[in-house]
Structure formats: structure tokens, C-alpha cells
Amino acid sequence: MIQENFNWELIKTQGMAAITQYGGKLLLAVVVFIIGRIVIGKLTSVIHRAMDNRKVDPQVQPFLNSLIGVLLNVMLLLSIAGIIGIETSSFVAVLGAAGLAVGLALQGSLANFAGGVLLLIFKPFRTGDLIAAQGFTGVVEGVQIFNTVLLTPDNKTIIIPNGPLSTSPIVNISGKGKIRVDMVFAAGSQNGADNIRYSVQKVVDACPTALRGTEHDVLVTKLTENAIFFDVRVWTLSENYWATYYNVHEGISRQFAADGIQAPKPAEISVALKQ
Structure with missing residues (x-):
């Protein structure tokens, strides 16, 4: 022991x-x-x-x-x-x-994750907003942690990584609730500026999605030998942007035909658009 x-x-x-x-x-x-x-x-x-x-x-x-x-x-x-x-x-x-x-x-994934967190926190746009970003324009269907999903006017789904989206310019078309739809129209100079403006103004006043009580612009923007160009600016609600755009275009086509407003020569249009 x-x-x-x-x-x-x-x-x-x-x-x-x-x-x-x-x-x-x-x-x-x-x-x-x-x-x-x-x-x-x-x-x-x-x-x-x-x-x-x-x-x-x-x-x-x-x-x-x-x-x-x-x-x-x-x-x-x-x-x-x-x-x-x-x-x-x-x-x-x-x-x-x-x-x-x-x-x-995980460099790319982390960048997208960080971008998603920033978008969700600061909210430069929300679901349902119409935005333009990364070369695409569409309605935001959802902001996910890595990607943002847009629905384009022609019903295409666009998936944009959040990393580049959070560090690039974003145009929130729906941000203020109302938006101005800018359009350009041309007619032959032989019709006279007043007659053309009168026809265009009738279409703008009759547009069902144009905001009432708001001044809309019908302005001469370019004069050439055979054509008069007008800037037409119509205020509408953000969600009615495309409805207003197409309604005014179709309405002016019909109104010009009804009022006998003649179009300018095609060659004149081509030259003016290049200037």
C-alpha cells in the first residue's frame, strides 16, 4: 500500500x-x-x-x-x-x-441579401408600385430577400437581384400617387396649329382616366415645313398610366380622322425624330 x-x-x-x-x-x-x-x-x-x-x-x-x-x-x-x-x-x-x-x-448572394435588407428597411418602393429600374419598367409584385419581382405591362415577370437594384437609380412612378403622361403627336402644317390643338384638347378632356380639375398641356414643341409637333401632357393616377397613354393615342387617331386632320409626310416625321 x-x-x-x-x-x-x-x-x-x-x-x-x-x-x-x-x-x-x-x-x-x-x-x-x-x-x-x-x-x-x-x-x-x-x-x-x-x-x-x-x-x-x-x-x-x-x-x-x-x-x-x-x-x-x-x-x-x-x-x-x-x-x-x-x-x-x-x-x-x-x-x-x-x-x-x-x-x-457567397459574395454575390451576400450582396443580394444586404440589398434586400436595405430595400425592406428603407422601402424606396412598395408592392404594387410602378417602378423603372435596371432597364425594366413594371409593377412590383414582391420584394424577396434576394430578388425583387416585377410584372411588366406586357405581362412578363422580371426578377432583379437586390444587390444591383439597391445601388442603382430607381424611378418610383407610383411614389406620389399621381403622374404626368408625356406624349408627342404630329400633324401636317396645312391643318393649322389651332385646329390641331382643338382636336387634341377634345381628346384630353374626354379621357376617362385624366384627372379632373387639373390643367393638362397641349403645347407646340416643333415646327417644320410640313409638320407641327405637339407635346401632350396629361395628369392621371399612377395606376392609370398605361390606360391613359393608350386611351389618348387611340382617341387622337379617331379625332383626327373625324376632324379631317391630315398627317404629315412620313419623310418629314423621320427627319424630325432624328433632330
């Missing part, structure tokens, strides 16, 4: 030294952890209410809350490790390298 002899005095001395050296740090770490968790809880609640007030899309709110919570907790744990005396630079380096690798692997 092996007799083990313990130097209880040495163990007691070393224990007291360890408690003296690390006890205060451990106590401080516990206090920081408790206070940090309370602060994180309060902060995430404030952020959640802010997103509700800004009407951030409900589909993206849980993800953002979780992401913010994870980041804050990681920062808290790193702070506690530093208080205890654990070297955190290596952990930070590993996390940074991992983040860089993931970022490079």
Missing part, C-alpha cells in the same frame, strides 16, 4: 493565491455577463420596436433580430474572456478568417 502524503499547507497557500489572483476577475466576469445579458435583452427589444415602427417586412424581422443577438452575445463573450485573462486575439483572428472565407464564397 502506497502512502500518499499531501502537503495541505502548500495546497492551501496555492489555493488562496489562486483565489486572490483570479477570484476578483471571475466575480467581475460574472457581473459583466449578467449586466451584459440584461443590456442585450433591452437593446434587442428597442431594435425590434424600431423595426415595427418603420414597418420592416415581418419576414425579415426574426432573422435580423437573431443576427443582432448573436453578434452582441459574441462580443459579450469575448469581453468576458478578456476580463478573465484569456487571450482573445487568436479567437478574433479565427472568426475573421472564417468570415472572410464565407464572404468570398
Whole structure:
């Protein structure tokens, strides 16, 4: 039987030294952890209410809350490790390298995700708005986390990545509720400017989607030897843009025929459009 002899005095001395050296740090770490968790809880609640007030899309709110919570907790744990005396630079380096690798692997997807988050938070447009962006014009059917879906006037579905969309100019045609439809018409100069304007004005006044009580413009914009060009500007509701556009075009075709307004020579039109 092996007799083990313990130097209880040495163990007691070393224990007291360890408690003296690390006890205060451990106590401080516990206090920081408790206070940090309370602060994180309060902060995430404030952020959640802010997103509700800004009407951030409900589909993206849980993800953002979780992401913010994870980041804050990681920062808290790193702070506690530093208080205890654990070297955190290596952990930070590993996390940074991992983040860089993931970022490079998912560069395009992350850009689209970030763009989607920005669009959902700042809302430069909403579902149902008519917009022009990235060379396309259409009604917004939905803003997804990676893509935005447009429906064009000819019933085509356009899917635009959110990354480029969030960093490029966006024309929100529906943004103000009403819009001006700009059109150009031409007639032979032999008809006389007043007669042409009278015919065009009758069409504008009869247009069912033109806003009442609003001044619409019928203006001479170009004069040539054989043609008179008019800018026709009709105010309407945003959702009636295309209905107004086609209604006025069809109405002017019929009215010109009814009033005997003659068209200019085709060659004259070609030359004028090139100028």
C-alpha cells in the first residue's frame, strides 16, 4: 500500500493565491455577463420596436433580430474572456478568417441579401408600385430577400437581384400617387396649329382616366415645313398610366380622322425624330 502524503499547507497557500489572483476577475466576469445579458435583452427589444415602427417586412424581422443577438452575445463573450485573462486575439483572428472565407464564397448572394435588407428597411418602393429600374419598367409584385419581382405591362415577370437594384437609380412612378403622361403627336402644317390643338384638347378632356380639375398641356414643341409637333401632357393616377397613354393615342387617331386632320409626310416625321 502506497502512502500518499499531501502537503495541505502548500495546497492551501496555492489555493488562496489562486483565489486572490483570479477570484476578483471571475466575480467581475460574472457581473459583466449578467449586466451584459440584461443590456442585450433591452437593446434587442428597442431594435425590434424600431423595426415595427418603420414597418420592416415581418419576414425579415426574426432573422435580423437573431443576427443582432448573436453578434452582441459574441462580443459579450469575448469581453468576458478578456476580463478573465484569456487571450482573445487568436479567437478574433479565427472568426475573421472564417468570415472572410464565407464572404468570398457567397459574395454575390451576400450582396443580394444586404440589398434586400436595405430595400425592406428603407422601402424606396412598395408592392404594387410602378417602378423603372435596371432597364425594366413594371409593377412590383414582391420584394424577396434576394430578388425583387416585377410584372411588366406586357405581362412578363422580371426578377432583379437586390444587390444591383439597391445601388442603382430607381424611378418610383407610383411614389406620389399621381403622374404626368408625356406624349408627342404630329400633324401636317396645312391643318393649322389651332385646329390641331382643338382636336387634341377634345381628346384630353374626354379621357376617362385624366384627372379632373387639373390643367393638362397641349403645347407646340416643333415646327417644320410640313409638320407641327405637339407635346401632350396629361395628369392621371399612377395606376392609370398605361390606360391613359393608350386611351389618348387611340382617341387622337379617331379625332383626327373625324376632324379631317391630315398627317404629315412620313419623310418629314423621320427627319424630325432624328433632330
